[in-house]
Amino acid sequence: MPTLPEPSSASAQADLVVRRPEGLYCPPGDFYIDPWRPVHRAIITHAHADHARGGHGAYLCAAPGEGVLRARLGDIALQTLAYGQTLQVQGVTVSLHPAGHVLGSAQVRLAWRGQVWVVSGDYKTEPDRTCAPFEPVRCHCFITESTFGLPIYRWRPSAEVFAEINAWWQGNAAAGRPSLLLGYSFGKAQRLLAGVDPAIGPIVVHSAVEPLNAAYRAEGVPLPSTLRFSEVRDKTLWRQALVLAPPSAARGPLARTLAGASDAMASGWMQLRGARRRAGLDRGFVLSDHADWPGLVGAIAATGAERVIVTHGQEAVLVRWLQEQGLEAGSMDTDYGDEAANDGPSDQQVP
Secondary structure (H helix, E strand, C coil), X not given: CCCCCCCCHHHHXXXXXXXXXXXXEECCCCEEECCCCCCCEEECCCCCCCCCCCCCCEEEEEHHHHHHHHHHHCCCCEEEECCCCXXXXXXXXXXXXXXXXXXXXXXXXXXECCEEEEECCCCCCCCCCCCCCXXXXXXXXXXXXXXXXXXXXXXXXXXXXXXXXXXXXXXXXXXXXXEEEECCCCCHHHHHHHHCCHHHCCEEECCCCHHHHHHHHHCCCCCCCCXXXXXXXXXXXXXXXXXXXXXXXXXXXXXXXXXXXXXXXXXXXXXXXXXXXXXXXXXXXXXXXCCCHHHHHHHHHHXXXXXXXXXXXXXXXXXXXXXXCCCXXXXXXXXXXXXXXXXXXXXXXXX
16 A cells, blocks of 8 residues: 655645535635535535535535436535546645446545545445445545444345345235335435346336436446336236335335335445334345445554544544544544435425
């Protein structure tokens, strides 16, 4: 791995990223990363609603994420960077590197006067077919998410989970019963589409999902053919169909149309005992687009960072564990959500 430069004594005293009321701010570069209030310049790690908000003067994102960001935010002043390409912003060298979370997700690398900081955004370390795999980036300070920052969170291989999903769908189809699978419209829905077996039956999607499918296909991500919910005319089709919808649609018109369906959710939270029962679901599939505990600690170690700042999630546990490993670790409060924040207002529309 490359050797990091020694930071100058002056720069070592100045943090490259600080928290302001608007969000995470880079003082020497005068820009924000995933700000939660309107700002003049924003670098966006990915297009989930808690990280990409409207109202900023100018946006910067990784090139593969342009389509999904425009699909969610509309007409914005947007500049893109290819992964690994550098941009000078008031003396700060900025580059974006794959985070493995969703299409276009990026870690933000900042280099200034010998310091290198990396802001992770959200990430996962298990590769999937729908986005570039996570790339460890060497740095002095790593700002990491901790959505699933507890040792109990350890994901099984996704191939095993998809085998379970396909078996559930196949069983329902054989019984003439619709299969309603709930997953966030951006990222999770496309990962599900890429992993299920379309030979089992037709796949129908909520109206919030299809525009994002189009953005994925435009980036060359292969997804099976899908129908919008509103396009289904032959009601017998439901008997063999897999219907993908965001969790927000579970109690609306779609659920009423699919009366008698077997329902399930794909989420890391399904690993919690009782989560499926509390949600009133038939099945829960443990599939997350965030790193589990081994993924988090492995990713942090791979950066070589001596300082780690932990954000949104189970900060206290991860901070304590890192301190026990001899690292300088602390937390930073943010306005980012957990997986439940991954759908935006548009997902409330009719199916």
